[in-house]
């Protein structure tokens with residue numbers, strides 16, 4: 454059974470991280486970074502050509518992680534594949550023992566690095582989830598044909614954007630995702646408790662039963678925070694945090710210490726995780742470190758999160 | 763309405779290379795409204811071609827250029843005209859309807875863009891992609907297949923910023939428009955209808971409908 458599913462069923466605080474495959478065919482950097490995550494997380498999301506930028510496939514890195522004994526979470530978007538191709542990916546994944554997935558609609562090709570590619574979008578996130586649920590229930594593929602040996606089972610997840618106006622649209626879509634089979638959701642990066650609490654209240658009010666994992670993006674610098682505020686949908690880094698990063702940069706310059714803003718970012722992430730866990734605001738966290746996976750053990754230690762406890 | 767746009771004239775002239783005597787055919791309906799194949803447009807084309815060494819040996823403007831029987835009647839003017847080729851100033855459908863009725867090369871002077879709404883004279887919006895399974899009854903009369911850049915049928919992606927679409931910030935997010943419209947109509951509950959599998963079986967082409975066969 455999926456490690457993440459086991460954790461939630463045992464009432465544990467779920468922890469996941471995220472990695473991107475290389476833009477190339479040498480996976481050694483990814484495999485080295487993955488070592489920081491061994492025994493620290495319940496699963497590692499492998500992104501599926503995020504921002505529509507060409508990389509090696511999610512399935513490829515998932516297989517490598519699985520073979521190295523690290524639990525992968527197969528991210529699947531509908532941007533580049535028809536439902537036929539999606540089923541093919543899942544059957545292949547299952548044959549390697551991959552049993553956890555996260556379904557996304559996917560970013561449009563026009564925001565990516567090969568704009569001439571045809572966007573497929575045969576199925577959206579709901580459609581992918583329902584495809585898997587229907588396949589599990591019937592043992593048949595999307596054409597109604599029997600699958601040899603029955604259908605594989607996946608622990609299915611989705612994403613959600615808590616900072617969204619009008620929020621009711623995200624809540625409705627979340628409800629649909631859960632109706633279609635999502636058992637857990639990872640949120641877009643959040644930086645404060647308040648918006649997360651507001652979102653959780655809305656989830657409760659709508660009576661949606663799903664494990665929510667708060668998305669955590671450790672900030673590296675004030676510039677990164679400002680950039681994300683301006684251009685990444687659903688991201689809202691508060692001013693006082695940007696100031697902490699700016700002050701840290703100034704202090705570092707004055708004292709000749711390198712990487713102070715990054716350290717402050719790690720502290721802020723750890724503080725937030727600790728509060729989420731202590732106040733039991735949601736069921737877990739999803740760490741998006743954007744290439745800085747080596748910081749994850751430090752963040753989890755500072756936050757007092759140990760999946761083996 | 764089928765929205766057409768004029769091709770660059772050089773492209774048409776390249777098609778006409780080696781041809782001297784041409785016939786012109788327009789369309790009294792869509793292409794007239796798009797100012798690509800009406801009376802005035804045919805007159806301008808005639809003048810241009812004649813100024814560039816061609817001879818226009820006949821013109822016709824059927825009420826609709828996509829009506830096979832109607833076009834069959836109209837193209838008779840070209841039969842003994844000595845035309846070596848026909849320039850069709852209608853949509854792609856019109857060009858093919860003309861070609862199906864004449865044993866002459868047919869060269870389109872227009873690009874066929876989309877099925878559109880006329881906002882006002884000369885301004886057209888794409889509104890329907892003819893998906894074969896209309897959902898606008900549950901989306902407040904706003905088509906998510908066409909207006910949402912990802913053709914999402916289950917509500918928005920997470921990508922809008924300040925109500926604008928992530929794909930093209932000039933466009934409003936279709937799903938926010940749909941939601942606001944459903945609220946206006948007192949039909950918010952419709953936003954919950956799950957349509958994960960719209961299905962594209964009805965989208966495979968070429969399609970054919972015969973009311974006779976259906977009876």
Ligand code: SF4
Nearest residue numbers: 890891893896897905
């Ligand atoms: S759903 Fe949209 S594309 Fe499909 S028929 Fe209706 S208006 Fe046209």
Ligand code: SF4
Nearest residue numbers: 910918919927935936
């Ligand atoms: S932002 Fe809105 S219109 Fe644009 S792709 Fe997403 S849901 Fe569709």
